[in-house]
Amino acid sequence: MSxxxxxxxxxxxxxxxxxxxxxYERHLRAQNTKHSKDEWRRFCELRFNAKYRxxxxx
Amino acid sequence: xxxxxxxxxxxxxxxxxxxxxxxxALNRGxxxxxxxxxxxxxxxxxxxxxxxxxxxxxxxxxxxxxxxTPAERLRDGHDFEPTNKWIxxxxxxxxxxxxxxxVGPTLxxxxxxxxxxxxxxxGAVLGxxxxxxxxxxCSMRRNxxxxxxxxxxxxxxxxxxxxxxxxxxxxxxxxxxxxxxxxNALKDSPWGTFTIAATMPIAVFMGxxxxxxxxxxxxxxxxxxxxxxxxxxxxxxxxxxxxxWSPWFTYGGIALAWAVIFxxxxxxxxxxxxxxxxxxxxxxxxxxGVVLMLGVGILFVRPEMKMPAFTQFVDGTGPIFxxxxxxxxxxxxxxxxxxxxxxxxxxxxxxxxxAKEWHAWPVGYGSMAxxxxxxxxxxxxxxxxxxxxxxxxxxxxxxxxxxxxxxxAMISSWGYPVTVGAMRELAANVGEETxxxxxxxAPSLALGMAHIFASSVGGKVILGFWYHFAIMxxxxxxxxxxxxxxxxxxxxxxxxxxxxxKPLGRTGWxxxxxxxxxxxxxxxxxxxxxxxxxxxxxxxxxxxxxxxxNQLLAAIAMCVATTILVxxxxxxxxxxxxxxxxxxxxxxxxAAIEKIFSDVPRIGFLSQANVLQAALDAGRIPEAQxxxxxxxxxxxxxxxxxxxxxxxxxxxILADSVRLWYRILTGGQPARVVEAEFVLSRLRPExx
Numbered sequence: 001m002s003x004x005x006x007x008x009x010x011x012x013x014x015x016x017x018x019x020x021x022x023x024y025e026r027h028l029r030a031q032n033t034k035h036s037k038d039e040w041r042r043f044c045e046l047r048f049n050a051k052y053r054x055x056x057x058x
Numbered sequence: 059x060x061x062x063x064x065x066x067x068x069x070x071x072x073x074x075x076x077x078x079x080x081x082x083a084l085n086r087g088x089x090x091x092x093x094x095x096x097x098x099x100x101x102x103x104x105x106x107x108x109x110x111x112x113x114x115x116x117x118x119x120x121x122x123x124x125x126x127t128p129a130e131r132l133r134d135g136h137d138f139e140p141t142n143k144w145i146x147x148x149x150x151x152x153x154x155x156x157x158x159x160x161v162g163p164t165l166x167x168x169x170x171x172x173x174x175x176x177x178x179x180x181g182a183v184l185g186x187x188x189x190x191x192x193x194x195x196c197s198m199r200r201n202x203x204x205x206x207x208x209x210x211x212x213x214x215x216x217x218x219x220x221x222x223x224x225x226x227x228x229x230x231x232x233x234x235x236x237x238x239x240x241x242n243a244l245k246d247s248p249w250g251t252f253t254i255a256a257t258m259p260i261a262v263f264m265g266x267x268x269x270x271x272x273x274x275x276x277x278x279x280x281x282x283x284x285x286x287x288x289x290x291x292x293x294x295x296x297x298x299x300x301x302x303w304s305p306w307f308t309y310g311g312i313a314l315a316w317a318v319i320f321x322x323x324x325x326x327x328x329x330x331x332x333x334x335x336x337x338x339x340x341x342x343x344x345x346x347g348v349v350l351m352l353g354v355g356i357l358f359v360r361p362e363m364k365m366p367a368f369t370q371f372v373d374g375t376g377p378i379f380x381x382x383x384x385x386x387x388x389x390x391x392x393x394x395x396x397x398x399x400x401x402x403x404x405x406x407x408x409x410x411x412x413a414k415e416w417h418a419w420p421v422g423y424g425s426m427a428x429x430x431x432x433x434x435x436x437x438x439x440x441x442x443x444x445x446x447x448x449x450x451x452x453x454x455x456x457x458x459x460x461x462x463x464x465x466x467a468m469i470s471s472w473g474y475p476v477t478v479g480a481m482r483e484l485a486a487n488v489g490e491e492t493x494x495x496x497x498x499x500a501p502s503l504a505l506g507m508a509h510i511f512a513s514s515v516g517g518k519v520i521l522g523f524w525y526h527f528a529i530m531x532x533x534x535x536x537x538x539x540x541x542x543x544x545x546x547x548x549x550x551x552x553x554x555x556x557x558x559x560k561p562l563g564r565t566g567w568x569x570x571x572x573x574x575x576x577x578x579x580x581x582x583x584x585x586x587x588x589x590x591x592x593x594x595x596x597x598x599x600x601x602x603x604x605x606x607x608n609q610l611l612a613a614i615a616m617c618v619a620t621t622i623l624v625x626x627x628x629x630x631x632x633x634x635x636x637x638x639x640x641x642x643x644x645x646x647x648x649a650a651i652e653k654i655f656s657d658v659p660r661i662g663f664l665s666q667a668n669v670l671q672a673a674l675d676a677g678r679i680p681e682a683q684x685x686x687x688x689x690x691x692x693x694x695x696x697x698x699x700x701x702x703x704x705x706x707x708x709x710x711i712l713a714d715s716v717r718l719w720y721r722i723l724t725g726g727q728p729a730r731v732v733e734a735e736f737v738l739s740r741l742r743p744e745x746x
Contacts, residue, residue: 014148017141018342019276030135040273041331048330050137053549054406055225056542057399058158058232058392058608 020047068108075101079179082367083172089362092438095171096356099179099434103427106183111191111423118623118631119195121415126739128201129411138202140413140746143420150408151425152342154190154400155349157536158393158608159433161239164499164506165601166390167440167448168376170368173387175437181388181395182430185638189612190400191422192619192635197405198412199733205405205615211732212621213715220711221614222550225402227703228607229547230578232399233322234585235604236536238596241314241586242498243529248307249298249489251314253526254533255307256290257337258321264336276339283340287534291526298489311590318540319583325541326548326575334541341535348507348531352435355510365441365448370472377453378497379598380660385649389605394433396638398611400426401618413746414739439506440499446476447484447493451502454595455495462494487518488525497595504528547578588693591686594660599697606650606701610708613642617715624719625729632719643712650705654698663701667694 016022027043028035078098082090115121132138141149166174197203203211206225210218244250264283272278297303309317325333374382379390393399404422412418440448449458449469458465462478469476485493488508493501508524516524549565551574556563562570589596616639620632656662659669670691673679679687721727 010142010144011148013142013145015277015343017145017149018152018346019280019339021274021276022141022145023136023139024274026135026139035274037270037273041269044331044335046136048335051407052330052334052542052545055229055399055402055546056539057154057156057403058236058397058539058604 023047068105071101072105075105082175086367089364091360092356092363092442093360095175095363095434095438099175099431102179102183103431106187107420107423107427110183111187111419114188114191114631114634115416115419118628118634119192121195121418123414123416124739125415126737126741127198127412127415128409128734129413130739130741131734131737132201132410137407138410140741141411142746143413143417146408146411146413146417146421147425149411150403150421151428152346153403153407154393154397154425154429155345155432156393156399156539157236157239157532158397158399159429160436160503160532161499162391162394162605163433163437164440164503165378165452165597166387167365167437168369168371168378168452169383169387170372171363171365171437171441172367173372173383174391175434177388177391178394178430178433178437181391182426182433185612185641186394186396186400186430187423187426188634188638189396189615189619190404190426191418192623193401193615194404194409194412194418194422195415196619196622197409198415198418201734202410203405205401205618208405208622209614209618209711212618212625213711213718217617217711217714220707220714224607224611224614224704224707224711226547226550226554227700227707228398228604228611229543229550230581231585231600231604231607231700233540233543233547233582234589235597235600236539237315237318237322237582237586238589238600239498239500240533240536240540241311241318241590242496242596243500243504243533244309244314245311245496246308246492247298247490247529248304249294249522249526250529250533251294251307251309252297252303253287253290253294253530254537256293257287257340257530257534257537258333260286260290261333261337261340264340265332268336269331279336280339280343283336284344287340287344287530288527291523291530294526295489295522312587315583315586315590318537319579319586321537322540322544322582323575323579326544326579327571330545334538334545337534338538338542341538344531345535348528349432349435352439352507352510353431355507355514356435356438359510359513361438361442361510361513363438363441364443365445369445374658374661377449377457378595379601380658381602381649381652385645385652386602388645389602389609389649391433392605392608392612394430394436396609396612396642398608398613398615400429401612401615413741417746436503439503439510441506442509443502443506444474444476446470446474447481447505448502449474450476450481451493451496451505452499453495454497454593454598456593456595462492465494487521489522490525495595497597499597500529500532504532544575544578544582547581548574551577588689591689592693598660599663599694602649602653603697603701606646606653607704609642609646610704613639613646613708614711616642617711621715621718622731624722625731627729629719629723643708646708647705650701654701663694663698667691667698670694 082094129138129140163174206221209221264279267279372383458468466476504525507528511524512521561567589600616635620635659666722729
């Protein structure tokens with residue numbers, strides 16, 4: 001049962017990583033700030049600028 | 059005792075893999091169950107991972123968990139962050155999985171299931187996985203540097219510039235060919251066109267939701283987006299059955315091509331958060347979900363393979379694309395066996411997330427093995443169709459005849475019986491007007507997947523839903539590649555243009571953005587229109603061009619990897635990268651030379667141009683087709699030039715690398731490794 005729970009936890013963590021939600025949490029921690037609309041926009045600007053400069057795989 | 063049990067288990071896996079591989083390789087004349095392919099491939103990936111990759115990790119790379127990775131040393135809370143290895147694995151797999159491993163095997167199935175399957179498995183175990191793993195390692199030891207930067211620093215300035223130019227050219231061909239796959243899938247299909255058109259307002263809604271309503275809730279909005287996309291599939295069915303709405307979403311190839319070109323321009327110039335990013339999230343989740351569903355579906359249904367092991371088209375007379383099994387099977391399947399594009403991902407985000415050096419083993423090698431398994435599943439999906447139906451869908455009118463009667467007569471004469479009635483019934487079952495001449499691989503793959511899904515859930519009644527679900531899934535992430543690729547191409551071009559006129563290099567300067575976006579879009583748009591107008595179906599010329607380009611990029615990655623091994627004083631292990639490199643060079647040069655110079659007009663670009671020119675000069679072309687023929691002649695010559703440019707670029711980097719290896723190995727130049735310095739890792743196990 002705990003193995004299943006671990007798999008589900010890891011799967012959710014992978015989805016959150018792909019969704020940039022983990023990255024946003026790290027951003028909030030690094031900036032020592034709280035979630036807000038403006039902070040999310042600042043994060044998106046930084047994140048997307050780096051992310052969409054790289055080729056996507058075929 | 060535990061050790062002995064471990065040895066016995068691995069021996070059993072190896073024997074099982076060999077038995078099943080032997081089974082599929084030696085079977086002739088009887089249909090086999092798809093589970094033979096599944097078991098053979100899984101066992102070989104496991105053996106390759108456990109023994110070959112571990113050998114490379116321990117002896118060649120000497121991975122060391124005591125050494126701090128860039129994620130730890132340069133931790134910044136943004137790009138550099140030590141991350142759990144399974145999360146990096148999932149993230150990396152999601153980044154490397156594209157349409158290539160699905161479309162390539164579907165097209166290569168024209169040779170039968172065996173050549174493609176063997177290449178997918180062996181190519182991945184000895185080539186593709188090794189490339190991804192070694193480039194990831196090299197980038198990780200160099201603070202996450204890109205392939206281009208490593209080529210410049212390790213080989214020289216010529217190598218760096220060549221790599222950059224090659225990537226830009228490959229992007230243009232890649233975008234054209236994947237756009238062609240979408241256009242051919244949506245041609246005269248109101249159901250498919252409506253569904254895909256609906257994904258755009260859905261993506262914009264998701265962008266606005268994330269920006270203004272619930273910032274940061276990406277998973278939440280992705281679930282909403284997915285529900286809306288599934289609803290749009292049902293909406294598409296209603297549209298296709300409505301005599302009022304159906305004509306609004308029924309378009310020919312040229313109109314759809316212009317729509318995709320316009321979309322690419324818009325997505326490149328619009329703010330990322332509005333269209334590109336939300337669509338990217340949605341397509342990644344749908345992609346992962348569908349791959350998982352396909353795996354479960356194949357295990358549940360265990361379908362029979364109806365395609366023979368070999369078809370007569372190994373001799374080069376195939377209707378889908380012309381060319382013998384060697385070298386064309388090996389360039390048609392790139393992603394899934396070995397793909398140069400993966401080296402860009404392995405030297406992108408992933409090396410900045412690896413917490414411990416040994417994590418590169420499952421992430422680099424393991425993710426590619428999983429991608430290769432996706433390619434095996436695509437091969438199964440294509441081969442569970444009746445071969446007659448497979449060829450009727452994928453063959454262009456220029457090869458099998460312009461009417462349904464002529465097409466079925468021609469395909470049946472090859473020994474793959476099919477009737478107009480059966481094709482009509484199938485088209486009606488999936489809600490399409492016709493399934494003839496749907497070249498590009500996507501429709502036949504969608505049909506194979508729909509067959510597997512419908513056998514698991516819903517039966518024949520919802521075959522149409524599953525077919526359009528599969529088309530939606532393919533088109534969704536192909537369009538994501540088009541918008542992201544156009545944007546990346548724009549940045550690369552702006553980098554180059556900035557040297558000519560500085561403001562053009564500023565990514566925020568609107569005139570520069572518009573000029574560069576338009577140039578990139580027109581670049582791939584030109585090849586797309588050429589493919590749509592091609593009477594041989596477009597795929598015949600564009601897919602091999604893309605395959606050659608992608609494999610040549612893999613050759614560049616292998617040159618970089620070999621150079622680094624030589625500099626690390628690991629020359630005795632050069633064979634690990636040199637064997638796949640030699641194979642890639644032989645395959646790509648053979649294919650490129652054939653594509654340029656072959657006497658067979660369906661294969662050789664120049665010979666096709668000459669045949670058309672001769673017909674033109676002799677006055678055998680009707681006046682109404684004069685302009686189209688002249689354009690075809692020009693396009694064939696252009697394709698030959700592009701192919702030659704690829705060869706020149708790769709020959710340059712190859713010659714530069716071999717010269718460097720020779721000088722280092724003969725003591726003419728010191729072997730200076732450009733690695734980051736050793737820093738002791740202080741990361742505690744609970745932190746990863």
